Amino acid sequence: MIDFFSKNPNTRRKKLLRTTPPGPLRDFLAEPFPEKDTSLADAPILALDFETTGLDPKQDHILSIGFVKIDRMGIQLGSARHAIVQSAPDLKPDNVVLHQITDNEKNAGISLEAAMEMLLENLRGRILLAHFAHVETQFFYEACRNLYGKVPLLPVIDTLEIAIRQQMHTPGHTSAESVRLFNLRRQFELPEYAAHNALLDALSAAELFLALSYRLPKDPNTSLRKLYREAARAINPGVKPQSDYLWRFT
């Protein structure tokens, strides 16, 4: 088994770049990822959220995407983008209620291709940040596979995993409920936003990330390498990373 944690992401990135045809994905891979000795505070980050019709990337579709950049621990609201994605068949009634996106609005949205192009352009040289990043990464890979016939490498920070690791130090406090984005934000007394809007959820995760990172043992000056070593130690060695393509900081 390949030890993904020990590999330099840029070595693997360059290898992938050689076999990727020109296009948005290649442009994305052409930009180096932050090196491992970069401090968390200096690492360029993109907080992302997808609203989807379900949890299975093979069957379900992306309804909308929202993202915002974090530079030097500042969330840049000017970089915030939100787009309705015109990719799914007719919406199921449940989703209309949950995400408040109607068929009319969805049809007024942009194509998945355009949405992914916008995302890849903004993700260049950045680490992806999401809460329970599994959903975002799996849908991201599936979209790349369908659009470009290739799955890229993706450095990821998951606020859910950081929260779980922090709560592990206070036994009995971790539960599925306690690490939900909404509950964590309440715990840190962050402002309440309307839920289930991709951009506001991305912003919510970004703010939570700031709050969590100031609680790391060495605060945001922790290097990515250190974060990753701790992640390797914290995650049981028997547990495999969720994806070969995922390079995780937690």
Place this chain on the structure above:
Amino acid sequence: MEIELKEIRDFVALIPPFDQLPTGVVSDIVSKISVQYLRDGGSLPIDGQETEQLYIVRKGILALRSSDNQLMGKLGEGDICTFFCTNNAQIEYSAEAEEDSLLYGIPCLELTDVVKDYPGIVISFIQNSAAERLKTAVDSMQENAHAASSLMYTSVVDIMASPVMTITEDTSISGAARVMTDKAVSCLVIENADGVAGMLTIKDIAKRCVAAQIPTDNPVSDIMTRDLITISSETFAYDALMIMTRESIRHLPVLENGEIKGIVTSGDLIRQEGRNSAYLTAAIKKAKSIDTLVSSSEAVPQLQLQLVNMGATADHVGKGVTAITSAISRRLIDMAMDKLGPAPVPFAWVAAGSQARREQTSHTDQDNGLILHNDVQESDMPYFAELAKFVCDGLAECGYIYCPGNVMAINPQWCQPQRVWARYFDDWMSSPKPESLMFSSIFFDLRSIYGDAALLDDIRRDMLETSQKSTLFLAHLTNNALKLKPPLGIIRDFVLIHDGKHDDTLDLKHNGLAPIVDLARIYALAEGVTPVNTIERLKQVSGSGSLSTDGGANLLDAFEFIGSLRIRHQAQQIRNGAKTDNYMSPKSLSRLEREHLKDAFKVIQSMQSSLERKFRA
């Protein structure tokens, strides 16, 4: 700006000076925002971020200090920090988070560019706010200077008469009078072989010798005051005043290392600060008619105002005002007994509620009762009914309105032998009913004002023994106490009253002080401690199973702070000749005070929920 960020734009658009800008410009400002997080104790600017920024506080608190570390103010949600956006190099400021804070930073250069079409609005705001800050700092310095002159900060050593003249206890009364005349003093300390034996004043000679026709050749030991109440040289003048008020005395010897160093007289204090409560209680004690008592009670608001002007704390004001109420009650009981003759059996006149806790402000309701000795006969009851009627009517004339809940000694239910009172408490605690819970907030705070205090002490001892074990009763009390919540919303904003009568105000009594009083009572009953005063209760129970040391310190701070706002609010009403109440508009507070008040409410919230968890578990 993405329209999804409308929530943030709406937040910014409400804040001056941005509230005067068109929506489109506010949207442009939002696009320039960098959302930043400042950990408790961290200071601005954040590493790696632009140094010259304007900050909007979205969550949390920033404390602003000048270069000499003077606190200039605190910023809370929706406040703007312009410190880092001016070219004002003369004064250096620092901004530190007092709790984890979420900030919206806007680089000054970019802001200037965005608002260039509206220079009169944003730029002048930034420049003016610097001037405003300076003024606030000066005001707070003047306030401190004023407070420093009051009795609160004056040591008794600074105003006492010293050295004292001493004579031996076998000196004749006429000899003592000659010393007083020669040395021009009104008070002598009497010594014997063991040290200090007593004190003698000119008044004592007039009353106990001349008027009582005792020969002036007799020794001073015949007429001197023994059992002296003394104070230490570390006492503040204010506390000396409080002791004189409570004990109805006018001279207090000051002790240092066991020796009398000097004597403080009420005259010294009066000269120091003008009219005061010692003077008032003396007048009450001598009053011959209810009319005199009425005019004394009319001076209470003035006394309260004076105490506030002197810089007294809410605790001091409460004790001062309560001292007057109790003095009037005692004088009325004396008057009643002059009229009705001596009581057929011993009794205790007890005050309930705020009077018992010594936490009154001017002119509250009267809450009282009579505990009679168990030997009382049916035929004695008319005597006590008449006594109660005389006293309660007298109190009502003095402005202490009849208790709306009829908790008064004129109600036969509350004029009962000791054994009946004991049964009341047992019933309330063993089978808590809504009615008994209502009474509990009144009757679990009792203090004997007149008569045989032991009658109450017995009941209290048994009651506290039972209360510690009555978990169900304490749970009911807790439930009841949680009905009064501090007026704080989810996003750390005040929840203001909108009842058409007191619009846009906060009820400092019912939503601020009363919840703390209730908490303190529950802790006291759970721990079986005897004091009824809220501060004493909190001090005694803190560090026990019911209340942590930190929790106790926080509640004490909150109680004192809300209390101080209340007495200040009432002082302003007294100055304006208005009737006093507890409804205060947050607008009358400085930004710093608003934040303090929110902190105080937050303390109450968290202590309420921890008590709730304890008794619901």
